[in-house]
Amino acid sequence: MHPLTVSAAFMAISSAFLLYGLSYDTKQLEARVAAQERKADIARSDIAVLKAERAHLGRPDRIEPLARAQGLVPLTDKQLVNQGPAGEIRTGAISR
Amino acid sequence: MTGAAKRKPQTHPSDTDLSQGEAKRSPAALRTRLVMLGMTVLFSCVAGQLARLAASPSPEMVAAITEPMARSYVRPDILDRGGRLLATDIEMPSLFADPSQVQGIDDVTERLGPVLPDLQQGELRRLLASRDRRFVWIRRGIAPKVAQQIHDLGLPGFDFRMELRRAYPLERLAGHVLGSVNVDNRGSSGIERTIDETIGVEPTLGAPSNAGVPVRLSIDLGAQHSLEDELASAMVRYESKGAAGLVMDVRTGEILASSSLPGQDPARASEVLDPGRLDKIQGGTYELGSIFKTLTVAMALDSGKAKLDTVLDVTKPLTAGKYTIKDFHPVGRPLTVSEVFLHSSNVGSGMLALAEGVEAQKAFLAKLGLMREMRTEVGPVAAPQLPKQFGRAEQITVAYGHGLAVAPIQFAAAAAAMVNGGRAVTPTYFRRRSDAPPGNRIISAETSRSLCGLLRRNVSERGGTGLRADVPGFRVGGKTGTAEMPGRGGYQEKSVVSSFLAAFPMDDPQYLVLILIFEPKGNSESGGEVLAGRNAAPTAGRVITRIAPLLGVKPDGDVATVLP
Numbered sequence: 001m002h003p004l005t006v007s008a009a010f011m012a013i014s015s016a017f018l019l020y021g022l023s024y025d026t027k028q029l030e031a032r033v034a035a036q037e038r039k040a041d042i043a044r045s046d047i048a049v050l051k052a053e054r055a056h057l058g059r060p061d062r063i064e065p066l067a068r069a070q071g072l073v074p075l076t077d078k079q080l081v082n083q084g085p086a087g088e089i090r091t092g093a094i095s096r
Numbered sequence: 097m098t099g100a101a102k103r104k105p106q107t108h109p110s111d112t113d114l115s116q117g118e119a120k121r122s123p124a125a126l127r128t129r130l131v132m133l134g135m136t137v138l139f140s141c142v143a144g145q146l147a148r149l150a151a152s153p154s155p156e157m158v159a160a161i162t163e164p165m166a167r168s169y170v171r172p173d174i175l176d177r178g179g180r181l182l183a184t185d186i187e188m189p190s191l192f193a194d195p196s197q198v199q200g201i202d203d204v205t206e207r208l209g210p211v212l213p214d215l216q217q218g219e220l221r222r223l224l225a226s227r228d229r230r231f232v233w234i235r236r237g238i239a240p241k242v243a244q245q246i247h248d249l250g251l252p253g254f255d256f257r258m259e260l261r262r263a264y265p266l267e268r269l270a271g272h273v274l275g276s277v278n279v280d281n282r283g284s285s286g287i288e289r290t291i292d293e294t295i296g297v298e299p300t301l302g303a304p305s306n307a308g309v310p311v312r313l314s315i316d317l318g319a320q321h322s323l324e325d326e327l328a329s330a331m332v333r334y335e336s337k338g339a340a341g342l343v344m345d346v347r348t349g350e351i352l353a354s355s356s357l358p359g360q361d362p363a364r365a366s367e368v369l370d371p372g373r374l375d376k377i378q379g380g381t382y383e384l385g386s387i388f389k390t391l392t393v394a395m396a397l398d399s400g401k402a403k404l405d406t407v408l409d410v411t412k413p414l415t416a417g418k419y420t421i422k423d424f425h426p427v428g429r430p431l432t433v434s435e436v437f438l439h440s441s442n443v444g445s446g447m448l449a450l451a452e453g454v455e456a457q458k459a460f461l462a463k464l465g466l467m468r469e470m471r472t473e474v475g476p477v478a479a480p481q482l483p484k485q486f487g488r489a490e491q492i493t494v495a496y497g498h499g500l501a502v503a504p505i506q507f508a509a510a511a512a513a514m515v516n517g518g519r520a521v522t523p524t525y526f527r528r529r530s531d532a533p534p535g536n537r538i539i540s541a542e543t544s545r546s547l548c549g550l551l552r553r554n555v556s557e558r559g560g561t562g563l564r565a566d567v568p569g570f571r572v573g574g575k576t577g578t579a580e581m582p583g584r585g586g587y588q589e590k591s592v593v594s595s596f597l598a599a600f601p602m603d604d605p606q607y608l609v610l611i612l613i614f615e616p617k618g619n620s621e622s623g624g625e626v627l628a629g630r631n632a633a634p635t636a637g638r639v640i641t642r643i644a645p646l647l648g649v650k651p652d653g654d655v656a657t658v659l660p
Contacts, residue, residue: 045187051173055181055265060321075645077569077652 168260168281169297171288173310174274176317177352177527183274183288183362185281185307186263189243189256190236195224197253204251208234211245236279237261260300262288264362270320271360272375273313273351273474273525276368285368287313287525290473312527314350319343322642323353327611330635331357334616340376340504341611341635343643346512346599348528349521349535351472352607352647354505376612378477381501384612385579385628386440387511387597388497390547393437394514395460396448398543404434404550410443414450416489421446437550440561440576446492454486457494463538464510465520466502473525477503497577508610511597513538514547515573515605551575552602565598565633569651570644573605574598574636576628581615591615596632600640601649609643611636 174183198204201224205217212235223232236259238246243256262277275286282297283289291297291311298307327339343353356376360367367373374380396402409430413422423441436444449457461467470477481501483490493499505523512521513535520535551573555562562574577595580587594616598609611632616622622630644651 048184048186051181052184052186052263052265055184058180059266059269060317061269061325064321064325074642075651076641079651 167299170260170300170307171262171277171281171283171291171297172295172307174287174291175310175312176315176320177313177350178317179312180317182266182270182313182315182317183262183264185260187258188237188261189240190259191234191238191243191246191254191256193224193232193234194230194253194255195227195232196230198224199252201225204254207249207251208246211242211249212238262363266317267363268359268361269317269324270315270354271362271367272356272377273315273354274362275474276362276365286362286474287311288362289475313525314345314348314352314527315354315525316343316352316643316646318646319353319643320355322646323639324355324357324359326635326639326642327355327357329638330611330613330631333621334613334631335619336613336616336631338376338614339612339635340614341609341639342377342505342508343639344508344512344521344523344608344610346516346521346605346608347519347534348530348532349509349512349523350528351505351523351525353643354525375474376504376614378472378474378503378505381478381481381503382593382612383498383501383579383582384504384507384595385497385577385593386442387507387575387577387595388500389437389440389445389495389577390511390514390551390575390597391460391464392445392448392495393433393550394539394543394547395452395457396433397546398539399452399456401451402433402448404432404546406433407431408433408436408444408447410436410441410447412443414443414446414492416487416492419489421492434550434553437575438554438557438560442492442496445495449491449495450488454491457491458486461494461500464513466500466506466510470503470506470509470523472505472523477506480506497579504610504612508597508608511599511610512608514544515551515599515602515608516544517541518544548573548599548602548605551597551599555598561627561629562596562598562633562636564629565596565637565640567600567637567640567644570640570649571601571603571652572598572637572640573600573602574633576633578626578628590626592626594626594628594632596628596636598636598640600644601652603652606649607643607647609636609639611639 171183171185173181173185176182201221204224205220208215208220209217215235220234223234226232234254238256246254247256260281262281264271264274273286275288275290276284277288278284283292295308295311323341323343327341330336331339338357340356341353342351342355344351354377356374356379358373360370360373362368376382397404402408407430410423411426411428411430413420415421421442423439423443425439427435427439427441431439431441431444433444433448435441436448452460458467466480467482469479480503483494483499486494490499509521509523513519518537518539518541520538522535551562552571553573554560554576555566555572555574557563561576562572565572565574575597577593577597579593579595580589581591581593582588583591592615594613596609596611598611599605600607600609613628613632613635616626616631618624618626618630
């Protein structure tokens, strides 16, 4: 057989193996990507549920009674003081 | 080459017949013809079958191909102005059945009944009896716990598909603003519908995907809750049939809170469709009563036809044809324009409107946007109900808030221009850029300042109708309005809409609060009266007490303890 024919046959067989390997790797990578995407979807779904649950637990009609039970109230004018003439600020709490 | 060689060979007819006869008899040619015939018959059968299928489509195939393609839509999250979540998409199981695989319809219906009590059993039987279908939805968007119960029943022919469903973690809060979605997760009302119409939503087959940039509203969650809570308390306190209110930034037109009670849960279709839960803020029109006098006095001051100290003789009633207009609480002496406002004189307001003239009054109302239809991101605002003809009687009645019915949000936009320095604002439920150009000038800055002074005096001075709305430190100004509701045979004296228009802080107004209480009762809480000064005004005060600190308004030090 002509050496050129032999080398061409060798190249063809090598290429076939190489392509098969590439194709196999690609399929594996595709499977990994799909698995990662599935995981990301599940994580995204979980995050959405957790966000909704956090918002539900933090809704104002639930938080407000808890805050009031702790003695917290909306800010009033009595909680602020104006600066004194000498630049000295004293509140009842500080003066005690 | 010779001429004989060039000559075409002559064949004898008898020779040709002979060769054809030989070919016919040749076994190879016969085989070829048989194969060709066989192939022709085979392909004819295939073609015939294809033609038959094309001519008569099988219903089973249509069902199998099209029905499982039902899809939901991915929606962006909705946040309040502080980035707090108001609505989001979450995956939920939806139950479907393959009727051809379902065994024992009666048994299945009986077992599903306790788990899905609101499922129509007759409808379920009908769905499961359609054996020619391969896919029917039984219930979409089931809670995971219920889905597990159904799964535990082990019913053959039933399965779940994960779909995106809209969740409203704050339940009824801002329900009217948010609107609702349909079974496919597409917006059907409110902000949800606007998202579909402007931003657009993408279809999906169930897997969660990136829904894009969240939609940020102008609503402030804290202010919204405070408003709803106080309105609900007011409904109980004054035994009213409904209540509504809004908080607006007077410079940008941003709505910081908007509520209408009875409210609606966006996740409950029955509540969304209930006409008794109409959004009164922009879905209904009302004669708002004396809060309209704010506009009348502004018109008179701005045109220069009157000044704050101009004296009007309000001792005699006004007449317009068969109608006589008089004051509910006559002072019995001539009043200045300031006093007309502070004493809420119908006669004085009517006189100011008459002095202005029909065309000027109509032009002023048009300039305020009260004569045309309005639209916000929540949907179209109910069109104003204008008087059929604008004569002397209409001039007078419109001056004190009767004869012209508008949606509260439309009035609030007009009133905002009265206190923000005189610039028109467009109400919006979306966040607006702080550097947005100011609106057209409606009234002069001087007129606006004068009105701010009057509104503040009405709340802070002894005898002012809005005294109960005052909140120490926050410089509240406001105007009361009590309008009799129209009914059979005319206006109903005992059936009123109490309203209070408030703004704060009046040294540099930033926020407007509008409160409406529908059909309150005169009980011990309101001193036996149904007047707005006894119900709507204190409600506005309570709302401002709670929202002013949340909105960053610093209390004035006029009553704070200052140590030397």
